[in-house]
Amino acid sequence: xxKAKIDWKKVPKIKQVRVVYIQVKDEKYAVLYSANAAxxxxxxxxxxxxxxxxxxxxxxxxxxxxxALSKKEEHxxxxxxxxxxxxNLNEVxxxxxxxxYRKTILKFINQYIEERKGKKxxxxxxTCLLKAHFLSEIATxxxxxxxxxxxxxxxxxxxxxxxxxxxxxxxxLMLENNTLESISSERAQKQLLNNVYGSKNGNLGGDDGWNxxxxxxxxxxxxxxxxxxxxxxxxxxxxxxxxxxxxxDKVAETKYAVLSSIAFWEGKSVFLKAKNxxxxxEVPNVRTIINYYDRNNPNTKTYFKNAVKTxxxxxxxxxxxxxxxIVTYRIYWNDANQGKIEKHIPKNIxxxxxxxxxxxxxxxxxxxxxxxxxxxxxTKKKSVGHLKNSKPTHSSLVSDENNLSGSIDRRITFANGxxxxxxxxxxxxxxxxxxxxxxxxxxxVRMPDSLNINKNNTIINYTFTSTQRRYTSPGHLAAFIxxxxxxxxxxxxxxxxFKEGSAFPSYDHSNGKSIxxxxxxxxxxxxxxxxxxxxxxxxxxxxxxxxxxxxxxxxGSLHDSHLHSSFDETFxxxxxx
Numbered sequence: 001x002x003k004a005k006i007d008w009k010k011v012p013k014i015k016q017v018r019v020v021y022i023q024v025k026d027e028k029y030a031v032l033y034s035a036n037a038a039x040x041x042x043x044x045x046x047x048x049x050x051x052x053x054x055x056x057x058x059x060x061x062x063x064x065x066x067x068a069l070s071k072k073e074e075h076x077x078x079x080x081x082x083x084x085x086x087x088n089l090n091e092v093x094x095x096x097x098x099x100x101y102r103k104t105i106l107k108f109i110n111q112y113i114e115e116r117k118g119k120k121x122x123x124x125x126x127t128c129l130l131k132a133h134f135l136s137e138i139a140t141x142x143x144x145x146x147x148x149x150x151x152x153x154x155x156x157x158x159x160x161x162x163x164x165x166x167x168x169x170x171x172x173l174m175l176e177n178n179t180l181e182s183i184s185s186e187r188a189q190k191q192l193l194n195n196v197y198g199s200k201n202g203n204l205g206g207d208d209g210w211n212x213x214x215x216x217x218x219x220x221x222x223x224x225x226x227x228x229x230x231x232x233x234x235x236x237x238x239x240x241x242x243x244x245x246x247x248x249d250k251v252a253e254t255k256y257a258v259l260s261s262i263a264f265w266e267g268k269s270v271f272l273k274a275k276n277x278x279x280x281x282e283v284p285n286v287r288t289i290i291n292y293y294d295r296n297n298p299n300t301k302t303y304f305k306n307a308v309k310t311x312x313x314x315x316x317x318x319x320x321x322x323x324x325x326i327v328t329y330r331i332y333w334n335d336a337n338q339g340k341i342e343k344h345i346p347k348n349i350x351x352x353x354x355x356x357x358x359x360x361x362x363x364x365x366x367x368x369x370x371x372x373x374x375x376x377x378x379t380k381k382k383s384v385g386h387l388k389n390s391k392p393t394h395s396s397l398v399s400d401e402n403n404l405s406g407s408i409d410r411r412i413t414f415a416n417g418x419x420x421x422x423x424x425x426x427x428x429x430x431x432x433x434x435x436x437x438x439x440x441x442x443x444x445v446r447m448p449d450s451l452n453i454n455k456n457n458t459i460i461n462y463t464f465t466s467t468q469r470r471y472t473s474p475g476h477l478a479a480f481i482x483x484x485x486x487x488x489x490x491x492x493x494x495x496x497x498f499k500e501g502s503a504f505p506s507y508d509h510s511n512g513k514s515i516x517x518x519x520x521x522x523x524x525x526x527x528x529x530x531x532x533x534x535x536x537x538x539x540x541x542x543x544x545x546x547x548x549x550x551x552x553x554x555x556g557s558l559h560d561s562h563l564h565s566s567f568d569e570t571f572x573x574x575x576x577x
Contacts, residue, residue, distance in 0.1 A: 084109060086099070086102060091306055092135045092144075093306075094302075097143075097145060112237070113125055113126065115237075120352065121266075122352060124274075127275070129275065129313050129316065133286055136300055136304040137287065139299075140299050140300040141290070141291075142217055146254075193209045194210050197221065201223065203223050208223055215251040215252045215257070215260070216260040218290055220244075220260045226248055228263070230242065230244045233259060240259055264290070272449055273285050273286045273289060275449075284296055325346065325348070326350065326353035326358045326373065327356075328346075328357070328358040329343055329344075329359045329474065329477075329572075330362060332362045333361075333482075333486075339534045339535040342573045343474070345576050346577050347577060353373075355375055356375055357474055359372050359373070359477065359478060359481055361458065361485055363485065374445045374448065375445070375446050376446070377443070377444055378441050378443055379444060380417045380441060380500075381439075381501065382435040382437060382500070383435060385421075385504065385507045385510060386434045387431060388420070388434050389432070390432065391412070391420065391422070392418070395418060398413045399412070407467075410423070420432055421504035423504055433504050442473070443474055444501065447477055450464065458488070461484065462493055463492050464494070465495070468495070468498065471497050471499050472496035472515060473511065473513065476515065487527050491518075491528070492517065493516060495509075495516065496512045497510060513566055516562040519546065526550060529552055530550070535567075538566060540553070540566075542554065542559055546560060
């Protein structure tokens with residue numbers, strides 16, 4: 001039985017209303033049930049017939065006049081919405097030391113979370129899991145003790161032993177120069193930090209290592225990180241802006257210790273690693289962004305374990321959104337041979353969801369499964385990656401980045417929008433590729449770093465290799481989710497494209513139109529290819545030395561390590577609601 005309370009004040013006034021004619025339709029708008037039902041004040045009851053059994057879960061809305069009544073979806077669980085308490089802090093660290101200081105930093109943390117809530121730059125300390133990671137990281141950095149807000153304060157932070165752990169190459173050099181003993185003495189911390197940090201993270205030598213040493217709840221280190229934190233404050237918290245590059249000691253003051261940690265957490269996108277890292281084994285993946293050399297710190301795992309308990313992460317409901325407030329991609333199993341993808345665009349989109357898309361999978365039993373909500377950006381469409389023997393110089397430079405992650409050593413952005421990328425190609429050696437900007441604007445979504453969903457007999461599971469090509473087209477992500485759900489295989493992908501549509505070292509991945517996946521065994525690989533074909537992947541390149549899979553063509557030895565798959569965007573049906 002479906003019961004719906006109707007607020008008659010919201011229904012246009014119509015004289016002599018006596019009956020309501022009700023029809024129940026499925027997702028294809030076929031009529032499952034049709035009846036007359038009497039209206040008794042503000043309560044209408046529909047008794048389902050056997051033909052309407054599919055509707056028993058109340059997936060359809062009851063519509064009366066202009067008012068739609070549907071099942072309410074909560075954005076977060078109750079604990080996600082709660083402020084962080086002093087008890088939470090103490091339980092994470094496992095002690096009640098320095099309570100006055102902890103209450104002060106807690107006041108600022110909660111203040112800034114609340115200030116940005118529901119806005120475009122909402123802080124990603126807004127779910128039980130993200131709170132757990134954020135607190136476990138700042139606890140690792142400082143123990144939530146005021147004394148440890150500044151690196152190198154007395155008592156000495158570094159000794160001969162932990163210099164070897166933190167900076168092995170510097171330790172070796174100090175041994176060779178016979179300076180280890182003097183530089184690690186109690187009075188030589190300034191000398192030590194100038195030595196090890198002198199030219200790192202944007203430092204310019206001199207006393208930069210000491211001046212821009214680790215400070216704040218997340219030990220902000222290096223002139224560049226101080227400058228980046230200031231830029232973040234200027235954009236997101238303009239009333240709190242201060243130039244840390246000039247006022248470097250301010251970072252150790254309690255308010256700015258909090259703000260600088262938020263700036264690093266948000267500005268370096270630490271939360272992207274944290275949001276799906278539910279297990280202790282994944283904690284080093286988060287920690288490595290903050291301090292690579294300290295990534296395996298056992299304290300972080302202990303703090304995270306405590307945080308999971310205090311924030312009740314294991315009982316936190318998944319983040320979901322009202323589909324009426326956000327553009328939603330609905331991915332349907334549909335039938336054995338052909339999947340279906342619909343892009344539903346509501347009349348009104350909430351401000352905080354205007355740069356997000358939601359993905360919902362409808363399985364074989366027509367059960368809805370929330371998959372994820374991702375952010376999207378616009379960029380100029382890029383050409384394929386043209387091979388260049390030397391650095392392109394056809395336009396003035398906007399930026400020139402070095403020492404990038406993955407296979408890229410260098411990326412140049414030109415004033416005309418073109419992007420050139422340089423690095424190691426698996427068969428061509430060190431090369432440049434030029435991705436030419438076209439006039440058309442396109443949308444790209446930032447894929448989740450991983451998905452691990454097991455619900456209602458549906459498994460959707462993938463992880464990335466070390467690649468940072470974690471952007472793709474919105475429809476492509478929907479099709480990939482559909483293909484993953486078909487057989488429940490655990491897929492590892494080496495990615496699609498970068499945020500601006502380039503895709504080094506690939507020629508044909510620009511604009512997120514293709515994705516690579518590491519091979520399964522031959523039997524399962526064929527099943528996965530079939531699943532992708534079902535969701536309109538229309539081109540597959542296999543390796544020259546791989547099995548001749550059905551629906552895949554020879555892509556040469558370059559593809560011996562991975563399958564290359566391209567998606568047909570016209571497969572997506574757009575529905576304006």
